[in-house]
Amino acid sequence: xxxxxxxxxxxxxxxxxxxxxxxxxxxxxxxxxxxxxxxxxxxxxxxxxxxxxxxxxxxxxxxxxxxxxxxxxxx
Amino acid sequence: xxxxxxxxxxxxxxxxxxxxxxxxxxxxxxxxxxxxxxxxxxxxxxxxxxxxxxxxxxxxxxxxxxxxxxxxxxxxxxxxxxxxxxxxxxxxxxxxxxxxxxxxxxxxxxxxxxxxxxxxxxxxxxxxxxxxxxxxxxxxxxxxxxxxxxxxxxxxxxxxxxxxxxxxxxxxxxxxxxxxxxxxxxxxxxxxxx
Numbered sequence: 421x422x423x424x425x426x427x428x429x430x431x432x433x434x435x436x437x438x439x440x441x442x443x444x445x446x447x448x449x450x451x452x453x454x455x456x457x458x459x460x461x462x463x464x465x466x467x468x469x470x471x472x473x474x475x476x477x478x479x480x481x482x483x484x485x486x487x488x489x490x491x492x493x494x495x
Numbered sequence: 496x497x498x499x500x501x502x503x504x505x506x507x508x509x510x511x512x513x514x515x516x517x518x519x520x521x522x523x524x525x526x527x528x529x530x531x532x533x534x535x536x537x538x539x540x541x542x543x544x545x546x547x548x549x550x551x552x553x554x555x556x557x558x559x560x561x562x563x564x565x566x567x568x569x570x571x572x573x574x575x576x577x578x579x580x581x582x583x584x585x586x587x588x589x590x591x592x593x594x595x596x597x598x599x600x601x602x603x604x605x606x607x608x609x610x611x612x613x614x615x616x617x618x619x620x621x622x623x624x625x626x627x628x629x630x631x632x633x634x635x636x637x638x639x640x641x642x643x644x645x646x647x648x649x650x651x652x653x654x655x656x657x658x659x660x661x662x663x664x665x666x667x668x669x670x671x672x673x674x675x676x677x678x679x680x681x682x683x684x685x686x687x688x689x
Contacts, residue, residue, distance in 0.1 A: 430585075432591075462603070463604055468636060470617055472639070474621065475639075481533065489537065
């Protein structure tokens with residue numbers, strides 16, 4: 421049985437998929453049933469989603485850069 | 496050039512171009528300047544193309560390019576990879592939990608992070624992070640690299656990546672919640688317990 425403190429300490433590892441399979445299942449069970457940890461999980465999940473959205477926000481490379489790279493790769 | 500060498504070069508060219516967007520994003524986060532980022536990308540691709548024989552088939556081409564790109568960035572900054580004191584990752588995670596505690600009454604599930612208005616603030620807050628934390632956050636949270644892959648790219652132990660990542664996340668979260676409060680997206684926070 422894992423404690424709320426353990427979940428708080430390793431919640432980011434869980435969200436990052438970095439826990440071993442058995443611990444992942446224990447965390448999932450605990451979080452689903454715990455009134456204290458579930459909101460924290462939702463909060464951190466939303467936060468990490470906001471960071472991941474940055475992937476779509478960054479402008480792509482300029483055409484000039486793409487042309488320069490193609491020239492390099494053709495040598 | 497033999498047929499097999501020619502074919503290897505064609506494959507490498509294809510692999511490199513497939514990673515261009517990701518390398519460009521990574522370079523922008525490192526350099527925080529569009530022109531400098533393009534120079535970094537060009538330098539990265541030139542090195543990768545010149546030393547293509549060092550790329551091991553079956554490993555991640557993206558991770559290899561990120562490594563080259565960061566080394567080029569550090570070299571340009573006149574810096575080498577250095578060890579900073581390692582923060583306690585668990586304490587950082589508990590700090591984040593305390594931060595959540597300060598907004599629990601008004602935004603228990605982090606709805607504020609879904610607001611489009613926050614996206615620009617996220618970009619600016621990431622850019623403000625010290626390089627060690629910024630790089631860890633960008634690699635794992637934006638470029639979706641595992642802790643192990645990020646450790647390989649940065650040339651540091653996995654525990655160091657984890658502690659830098661957690662510290663960076665906590666600093667960012669603190670910054671974003673303060674921004675959200677100032678912008679009226681969140682009611683005033685209680686002072687987080689440290």
